[in-house]
Amino acid sequence: MDVLTAFEILVKSMLFASAPLIFTALGGVFSERSGVVNIGLEGLMVIGAFAAVVFNITFASALGGATPWVALLIAMIIGGLFSLLHAVASVSFRADQVVSGVAINFLALGLGVYLIKDWYGAGQTPKIPVPFYYERIPLLYDIPIIGPILFNNYLTSYLAIFVAIIAWFVLFKTPFGLRLRSVGEHPMAADTMGINVFKMRYIAVVLSGVFGGLGGGVYAQTITQDFSAGTITGQGFIALAAVIFGKWHPLGAMGAALFFGLAQSLAIIGSSFPLLADVPNWILLSAPYILTILALAGFIGRADAPKANGQPYIKGSR
Amino acid sequence: ACGSDEEADTGSDEGSTGGGEGTEETSDFKVAMVTDTGGVDDKSFNQSAWEGLQQFGADNGLEEGTDGYTYFQSNNDADYVTNMNTAVRNDFDLVFGIGFLLNQAITDVASQNPDTNFALVDDVSEGDNVASITFKEHEGSFLVGVAAGMATESDQIGFVGGVESDLINKFAAGFQAGVEAVNPDADVQIEFAGDFNDAAGGQQIAASMYGSGIDVIYHAAGGTGNGVFTEAKNLKQQDPDRQVWVIGVDRDQWEEGQVGDDNVTLTSMVKRVDVAVQDISTRAMEGDFPGGEVIEYGIQEEGIAIAESQDNLSQEILDEIANYKQQIVDGEIEVPSTLE
């Protein structure tokens, strides 16, 4: 394989493998920036994948080419609704947020597979009729060299990057973002400034559901193209790692997710280089994880979570 | 069905007790299967086994459930023993264990329950009341290798395995030999994803393979193989003139390859677990349970075949496959079952 092709594949598979992680990690950023720990990202992805696949299968004949996009919308809505559980528990009921997140993970998988079995009589759905396909971006694709490398991918991959930038803007440039972050740092201060802490946290958690659902919907409609218990197996946890790796910053989380996708495709492409042929297989397979740890230990180092992350806000206490 | 042994009725007296002569009507023979963690609808050998059992039930007027035929789903490796025992405790006469992962469990439970018959799919277990069912996947893989070797234009061919194991190596070895037989110039690149459920990894490997000029990929990787199909379909969708093929595994994966009006599934290596399950069940019911034996289902036994969907295979390829098939059946070709 020549260098250019290798590079093209590297970038291409980095982009499509990262996109679901980026979306989901953005959800995590919103939630945790508001002070609600969200280890339920995995479950939110599951429910998003479930919703998107079921919708796609059910409505493909009616909606045709628009199906996967509408399915994404549905995945976002269902993800948002589902995350309300986490919001109610951790914001209103002062639940331990980790516990509630664990419950989300259990519930999503249990419910998803239970319903699939109930509806399709099998632990696995059929293939979705209308998945996403790679697209060549007009004009940009024609740029020599970098065109084919960068601009032949799922539209959702570009959407992920675009949304990350939007998220950064919202979080750091708008009043909404300022308020959301203040709630995660010092909810009582925010309260005394007339900001409705509960409302902000609800919004943030629901946003995490929307994004997690989107991530799951994208994963299912670009990569697996069906839904079963094995569709989402740990991607949510990787996204959580990306949130922390990216220091709770939308662009950081995006970078972390891209890094992860890159490490993964490096590991895969690496094995086709003779140089690495003698490296034991398990090391190549573990490379993405090892690289992530090294990156953290080597040059990312400590990261400070939002100060009030994980603490329920109880009005009138200190 | 299969032209092997006739003796061996060790401890299979209750195999056909009440049924007596009237094989046509309802017998009280009961048969169950225990899946591995893939589950009964894994679109792979568990499912195929279940289809075989259902067919057997229908043919013999059995009822689904504790009084006829059923399956036990394992969610975890630790569930095998429980499920095996539950089947025994529910007085099933014959219990299948589907997949090599169940080997140890079936060996233990069989020795503890000498009055029940067991059958293990995909691996060999010792014990007088256990029949071991294995498949000559290498033979089928050889045939699809022939197809791949002839279909390739780039002389570059890929193989994607799930987790490296003896079983998966059998697929790879036969495949490689098949390619070699028809196209000595072709190169087969073998990759393992390290996971049977990593569709993204499968897609990345496929992207890398197709990107480097490979035009046919044979996968034996379960859910990871989903990603291989995804990548192939994407390439096809974008460039219908481009040659990208996937070879499916275990059952006819034609449906998986459909993209618009095109289909990227070249062919599939079909492993007829259903045939084996029906065969063994029938023998057990008739008091001819092959306990303690290893029964290998190959091309000759109709346990291994090329998929029925053959629209993407040229007549030339089909002829060549038929030719090699005959040679294998005739024993003229000994297909290797291990790499190197």
Add this chain to the structure above:
Amino acid sequence: MFNQFSRWQKILIPVISVILGLIVGAIVMLVSGYNPIEGYTALLSGSLGEGFYIGETVRQITPYIFAGLAVAFAFRTGLFNIGVEGQLLVGWVASVWVGLAFDLPKVIHLPMAILAGAVAGALWAFIPGLLKAKLRVHEVIVTIMMNYIALHLCNYLVRYVISDEQNTTDRVPESASLKSPFFETLTEFSTMHYGIFLALAAAIIYFVVLEKTTTGFELRSVGFNQHASEYAGMNVNRNIILSMVISGAFAGLGGAMEGLGTFGYGFIHGAFSGVGFDGIAVALLGGNVASGIILAAALFGILKQGALIMPLQSGVPTELVEIVIAIIIFFVASSYIIAYLLQRLRKGAK
């Protein structure tokens, strides 16, 4: 996490949560057209109905106790160990390895193999502990990553190091086995093994170490307030590492139970077993205290084991149990609202 609640609340809340979880489960069954009574009857008979099932349930409880202790130990000292899954796996493989590599009398061999599991788990957890202590790298990420590395490494070891390119290793010899012919006979050939005693002993050790020793005092202190602990002369970094190491040792022991007891061999894993992740739920449901963890593990064991027979006897998909567990965890998490309602009820009664 129930610190702010009174004694009776601490007991009542989990109980009420379990009841509510079962009620929700019943509603789900009703809505999807199953008979909840049949469903739960099946569940009970499949977990406690016969000697055999009791044996299997106990066997299932064993690793849950270890996984729960592992997660809880880290929790109590302010750390979140999501890496139990991986630590369990390396403990499993290490114990089997030692079991196969030596030929020794049982009194030496078995303890050595068990210890190997603990040491391997401890070492695997040492890495995130060290990185946290020295470089302030978040343990959540590192433990997640270490899970995957463990999976690939262990598969490699099983195939190329411990076995001769096989999918499973040989069985460990009797001298390194936890298998119990006595229990097997007693429970009609269940795979129940001696591990349950080790699990209960581990729970006692957990309690003693954490609540009764100076080491536990330090660990808890550091868990609550690193700064004050440092001011009081404790070595915070040492305690972080120690906590992870002990947590990992519990997990590794859980793996040894599988390697030497339940299975008696190692094999290639296509995916995680899930026991480590379930351990998070066990720990939280058990309120991170030893007795609670045992009870929570028992509940989990019963539900998971009973679930296997539900489809056969009542048609209900096994996933129902996941839903029930999720709901229980939810209610436990929301203990504040239950406590609040209890208080209202009490007042109303007066």
Add this chain to the structure above:
Amino acid sequence: MDYVIEMLDIRKEFPGIVANDNITLQLKKGEIHALLGENGAGKSTLMNVLFGLYQPEKGEIKVRGEKVKITSPNVANDLGIGMVHQHFMLVDTFTVTENIVLGMEPKKGINIDLKRAEREVQEISDRYGLKVDPKARIADISVGMQQRVEILKTLYRGAEILIFDEPTAVLTPQEIKELIQIFRTLIAEGKSIILITHKLKEIIEVCDRVTVIRKGVGIDTLDVEGTTPTQLASLMVGREVTFKTDKTDSNPKHSVLEITKLNVKDSRGVNAVKDLDLSVRAGEIVGIAGVDGNGQSELIEAITGLRKVTSGKIELNGKDLSSYKTRKITEAGVGHIPQDRHKHGLVLDFPIGDNMVLQTYYHKPYSKYSLLNNKEINKQAKKLIQEFDVRTPSEQTPARALSGGNQQKAIIGREVDRDPDLLIAAQPTRGLDVGAIEFIHKRLIEQRDNGKAVLLVSFELEEIINVSDRIAVIYDGNIIEIVDPKTTTEQELGLLMAGSKNKAGETENV
């Protein structure tokens, strides 16, 4: 009468306690009204009611004569009520401007118009002479500056009535002076102020009237003119309070702590303690006076082993401690009452009993063969609770549930009971009421009289002068002068602390 605020018969209950029992407080326009009471008397609660954080069970509130219901801080803001809280309500990671405009952000399109916000903040700051940098991050500015940000927050929202809850507890004398100046400016601009403070002298200096509450009950409201601190104190405590701490002359013996040429870096790696020499002898209290940030914290952290010593010696009874870890230093005979009791002094989630043995749990009799002996621990805790008058339901109560004063008493009990040769007390009375302060001073002096060395660090000049036997003035990481408290004045000390050694210059503004 033109009262801007009238709180009439306010009653506020918490589970098991009546925090405010029919308290009435009336604020005249343009006055500075002090609210005085012991720790836990209910001052903060009353003000939180006024600011809408709590809803009273009973009573009514009138603002400018109109009956109102203040259901949230938003309502309070709209009514022109602003509050500077006892514990600052600032987001550390935000800039000054972001903190101020939070919740009322000026917008340009959908963006925050930061430019405009900064300009507005600058304007208000200039108008009231607050001198804050709108672009600075909260984490990077001094406590005094943070407080001005709090003030700016209320002014930005157009507050006419400002509530200050213990604003001076955390300030240096210099900063207090400036704050009082700010109060005067505010009044001149037509604002009214409610001021909670434990510092009676301040009340007399700036306030017009004072309302005293005791255990949730309103005692009296009186004009400040003509009252004395002693009078106010006894009104508040309900008994006679002596101010001048009784103590005999010191009788110092051999040197216990001997610091020579000590250099220490701060967290940013800058030299914070520079070639510092200091000695403390047995039987004396040495007070370190200085403006916050002149190396006091680093000095203490170096002595206690919490911070690495770059160079120099720290000798305790002739033994060099400079390379020891904290535990060894503690065992060598150093006691430490840390400045931040919540963060450094206590494990708030531990029972008070366990907190009492935080450094000694591994010793007999609290443990044996590494096993804790809870009976002994609790016995010890009970003893200290008794001896040091720690008000707590039991030794099993989490430390978190105790009031600040009682937490502090617990820490002091713990440290004093170990009978260290050197006791370091950093801001031991911060935020405490006069009764508690008196108690703590007595204990420090007792320790001295028992022949121990005491090192007292405080920003309160009055405390330093009253309690110390010698005063070391620290400036820019160095002891620039040792003075005798009997012959010095606050005025002189203030000048020294500003770094003007021997030359009386204008050191007014920083």
